[in-house]
Structures are given as structure tokens and as C-alpha cells.
Amino acid sequence: MERDLVIIGGGPAGLAAAIEAKKNGIDDILILERDKRLGGILQQCIHNGFGLHVFKEQLTGPEYAQRFIDEVEKLGIEYKLESMVLHLGEDKKIIALNPKDGLFEIEAKAVVLAMGCRERTRGALNIPGSRPAGVFTAGAAQRFVNMEGYMVGKKVVILGSGDIGLIMARRMTLEGAEVKMVVELMPYSTGLKRNIVQCLEDFDIPLLFNHTVTKIHGKERVEGVTIAKVDDKRQPIEGTELFVECDTLLLSVGLIPENELTREAKIEINPVTNGAYVNELMETSIEGIFACGNVVHVHDLVDFVTQESFLAGYGAAKYIKGEKSNSANKFKTKGLNGIRYVVPNIIHPENVKDAVNFYMRVSDVYHNVNLIVKDGDKVLYKSRKNHVSPGEMENVKLSKDILQKVEGDELVFELEEVAI
Amino acid sequence: MIKNMTCINCPLGCQLKVEVDGEIKVSGNKCKRGEEYAKNEITNPLRIITTTVKVEGGDRPLLSVKTDKEIPKSKIFDIMKEINKVKINAPVEIGDIIIENVLGTGANIVATSKIQRAD
Ligand SMILES: Cc1cc2nc3c(=O)[nH]c(=O)nc-3n(C[C@H](O)[C@H](O)[C@H](O)COP(=O)(O)OP(=O)(O)OC[C@H]3O[C@@H](n4cnc5c(N)ncnc54)[C@H](O)[C@@H]3O)c2cc1C
Ligand code: SF4
Numbered sequence: 190m191e192r193d194l195v196i197i198g199g200g201p202a203g204l205a206a207a208i209e210a211k212k213n214g215i216d217d218i219l220i221l222e223r224d225k226r227l228g229g230i231l232q233q234c235i236h237n238g239f240g241l242h243v244f245k246e247q248l249t250g251p252e253y254a255q256r257f258i259d260e261v262e263k264l265g266i267e268y269k270l271e272s273m274v275l276h277l278g279e280d281k282k283i284i285a286l287n288p289k290d291g292l293f294e295i296e297a298k299a300v301v302l303a304m305g306c307r308e309r310t311r312g313a314l315n316i317p318g319s320r321p322a323g324v325f326t327a328g329a330a331q332r333f334v335n336m337e338g339y340m341v342g343k344k345v346v347i348l349g350s351g352d353i354g355l356i357m358a359r360r361m362t363l364e365g366a367e368v369k370m371v372v373e374l375m376p377y378s379t380g381l382k383r384n385i386v387q388c389l390e391d392f393d394i395p396l397l398f399n400h401t402v403t404k405i406h407g408k409e410r411v412e413g414v415t416i417a418k419v420d421d422k423r424q425p426i427e428g429t430e431l432f433v434e435c436d437t438l439l440l441s442v443g444l445i446p447e448n449e450l451t452r453e454a455k456i457e458i459n460p461v462t463n464g465a466y467v468n469e470l471m472e473t474s475i476e477g478i479f480a481c482g483n484v485v486h487v488h489d490l491v492d493f494v495t496q497e498s499f500l501a502g503y504g505a506a507k508y509i510k511g512e513k514s515n516s517a518n519k520f521k522t523k524g525l526n527g528i529r530y531v532v533p534n535i536i537h538p539e540n541v542k543d544a545v546n547f548y549m550r551v552s553d554v555y556h557n558v559n560l561i562v563k564d565g566d567k568v569l570y571k572s573r574k575n576h577v578s579p580g581e582m583e584n585v586k587l588s589k590d591i592l593q594k595v596e597g598d599e600l601v602f603e604l605e606e607v608a609i
Numbered sequence: 610m611i612k613n614m615t616c617i618n619c620p621l622g623c624q625l626k627v628e629v630d631g632e633i634k635v636s637g638n639k640c641k642r643g644e645e646y647a648k649n650e651i652t653n654p655l656r657i658i659t660t661t662v663k664v665e666g667g668d669r670p671l672l673s674v675k676t677d678k679e680i681p682k683s684k685i686f687d688i689m690k691e692i693n694k695v696k697i698n699a700p701v702e703i704g705d706i707i708i709e710n711v712l713g714t715g716a717n718i719v720a721t722s723k724i725q726r727a728d
Pocket of ligand 2 (some may be wrong): 616617618619620621622623638640641642643644687710
């Protein structure tokens, strides 16, 4: 089978990319999704707070997803469910599998990678102890509770205070479980303030900073965990151990972009984000293969996923129509002094539509800093920030006009202290 | 009495001190919104509930729902009990009312996902 555009993944990223490509004149589009329905991880995120930027209202995850699913249906974009992509080649040949067609091959003119991310598991953490039942990632627990109606436990300890962990603390409490505490390794939470207040404080659930789980007890089922304080190097401090009785441990310790296919296609991956390097059109190191959403870098707001994915769809359409400029005029982006990474990584100013939204994360919590963008010594942008945190993605919008005037071969994003 | 709370209106998350004897006095807020927030939290804290209800004959076993308005925080668990009594039949569209005026709060419980009949 030959197709103009194949989109791998039918979450918010894939859906938005498909919609924008279609609106830009591409008719032959196929979305491949391994799940039984479209919508990605949003299907299980039943809490509200999605869509404030894109729709100016607070939606739940399924409501947000449905708006895009309805649009895909309305535009007549083809999709295949229960279709798992197994292989992607440098030549854009795709091998996929589904119950109806069996194994099938597609030659695509352009591809959009929108596979999302997965959660870090206990294996990535190395907590000693046997492997009893009752240890779940927070996302897996979310799926069991919200999609299948299976309560994963009655007495719960949560490791990690990212948003998914916080949301699950409230969810389990509402369903009658006792959430004993949330344990956080760092001295701060990467979760939203709103979630700390409305998911923990509302229910008097303690949040312990500078603590970790050092042991899981129990043979068949979790019977408890040992927690301990950690020092500056995040190492457990001897003598601070405490046994906490529980039957369930939820891990909310971070997400990793799902990039097996990307690696297979030999696309260059940024070791900091674990996602592909991308340019101003969200194109990877292989021409005609684009990427967007959590597969590129982990987002906390789905609204930004949507914006970035519209761009990938627009880029793919340009490429298929042969309208993309391949001029050698380009520069790179780089994060320095407190900016851990910047996306996108390469800019060809000619291809920019009106402006580029640069997304970035800081490496620590800082107060009273300027976020600045420099072309050599020239400051192109400066914005005062009272508070920045690794948990909140920052973004800087620079117009095509400004980008066309960049002289150096590198645009540097950094933080500087504000002299008071 | 003095109550400590965190303002949730922006990422700064000011630590607020709220004196609640007679007139409500707020300190620690860096802007006006903090004061307003603290006063509401003391006099009438409101929340949205999101949860699920069981579905009969659907393409999946659970329907996600929410209160279509904020409800008093003190009623969260009572409302959860009401919601957990319900079982509904597929199909369901987003926005369908599942419980009207739940416990006289003026809020409806409405569907937030679409469920088709199992075939
Ligand atoms: C457990 C969890 C909870 C989250 N909660 C929130 C939240 O509360 N609020 C928030 O704003 N964000 C939340 N996020 C972040 C959320 O993932 C993003 O906002 C958004 O869903 C990312 O969209 P996406 O399309 O990039 O990824 P996803 O939504 O993950 O979609 C990726 C899709 O690709 C499919 N796929 C992957 N590999 C293949 C393959 N090989 N073949 C075919 N299909 C494939 C997957 O099945 C999935 O449907 C959460 C993330 C996780 C993991
Ligand atoms: S008081 Fe104002 S500045 Fe402080 S957290 Fe609330 S909204 Fe932000």
C-alpha cells in the first residue's frame, strides 16, 4: 500500500497533525493507533483542567480528545484501530499489524511520529525488595481505576509528586482508599500548585519532601514500605528509616518518550529529552519524517501538544507538496545557564510560517531571573520571571521577522539573575 | 484562629496566612487574587468532582462524569455516594445528564465521554 501521509499514534498529537495536514491540502492520510479507540492517554485522564489555552475553557481529558476525534471524523480522515506499528525504516516503509489485515506494509511519502510517552517503572529505579503484587505505575493505576473499574488497593503510598501521582491520590481517596502519604525525593514538587492543594491538602494527605522509598515489604502482596530521608545528594540517610503499612505503592516518577521506532529508523535523538531533534516544522533528522507531542519531549499541558502538532501537520503537508525550502540558511538553538533544553533545535527561517514557539525546561527552581535569548552578544528577547520550575515548561515566541535577522549559527536561551 | 494556605491562582503559590476572627485578614499574598482566594476558601470553598459511573451494555464498562458546576467542598463524599449508586445504559453522549441537581446543590452530574452500545 502507498500513502501520502501516515501518522503513527492517534492521541492528541496524531489527531492534531492529521487535521492540520488535511486542512493544508493533503487528502491521503492514514492514522495508525494500537489502542481500541482514538484519543491516547487522555481517555484515562478523567479530571478537568485541559484546554484552557486552546478552547478557553476547562475540559476533562476525554472531552478534549473527543473534540479532535469529531473533527477527524468530519474531515473524513481515515484511521485504523488496534493497529500496532512494528517497524519504521529510513526509507519511510512501515510494517504494522492488526487483527483484521494481519501484517501489512505501507510506503509513505511522509510520516508523523506521535507515539506519546510511557512511564518509568520500578525497574528504572532499583528499589530493593521482592516483587509482590500491588506495585503499579500511577498511569497504569489510573487506567485500571478509570477505564476498567478495578480498584488497585485500599492503603496506598505514592512515590513521586508529579501531577499524575497527585491526581491519583485524590482519585483513590474519592473511591474509598486511604492514601497514607506522597513521598518526594526532591525538595519541591513538579506538580501544579492547584493539584497539591486540591488533591492532597483537601484530603489531609501528607507530602514528604526529601524522602524516598528504600524498601518494599511483602511476598505475595505489598505489606508496607520503608521510607527514609535523603541528603543533598539524594542518598537515603541512615537512621531516618520509617516503616509505613500499605498494600499498594504507586510510582509517579517520570515519563519517557516512546522512541523505539524512531531509533530503528536511525533518527537522531536528543539525549536530554530522549526525543528526536526537530526543526522549525517539527521535522526530524530524516527529511519527510516529522514528530510531535510527548514523543518529542514530555509536555505537562496538552494544549502545547496540540499547537506543536498542528505545526507538524502543516510541515508534512508542505513537504508532500514540495513547498518546503531546503536552503542552507539555518541555525541551531541551545540552552545554557539553567535552561536544560530547547525545542525545536534547528531553524530554517524561510520555512517559518509567522513565528516559532520555542519550548524549554529549566534545570532547577529559580526566583527573580530573566529569560533571555541571544544571537551572539545581541539580546533578541528578555522576559522577567518571578518563579521558574522544572515542572513548568516555559515558552518563548519569536517572529519570523526576528528569526530572519539572526546572524550567528546558534541561538542561545539562558537565565540570568536580576540585579536588585 | 490563623489558617495557613497556598494560593493556587498562579505558579508562585504564595503561602497565605489567614486570620479568621471576625473580619478575615489575609497576609503573604503578592497580589489581590490571593486575598480573594483565601476569603472564598474560608467562607465557601467550591470544587468540581470528576469520577466514573458503571455502564450496562456499553463498549466499555465505565463512563466518565463531572459536576457541571462547582459544588461545596464539604459535600464531596456525599455526592460521591450518590454517583456510586447509579448504573446507566449505553449509548451515552458527552453532556448527557446522569443525575439532575445532585443533593440539591444545583449542579448536574454530566457525561464527559461517549459510550457506544457493545456490538
Ligand atoms: C499516565 C499519564 C497521565 C497524564 N496525565 C496528564 C494530565 O493530567 N494532564 C495533562 O495535561 N497531561 C497529562 N499527561 C500528558 C499527556 O500525555 C499529554 O498531555 C498528551 O496526551 C500527549 O499526547 P500525545 O498524542 O503526544 O501522546 P499520547 O496521548 O500518549 O498518544 C500516543 C498514542 O500513540 C499510540 N501508539 C504508541 N506507539 C504506537 C505504535 N507503535 N503503533 C500504533 N500506535 C502507537 C498510543 O496507543 C497512544 O494512543 C499524562 C501522561 C501520562 C502518560
Ligand atoms: S497571591 Fe497572587 S502572586 Fe501569589 S500565588 Fe496568588 S495569584 Fe500568584
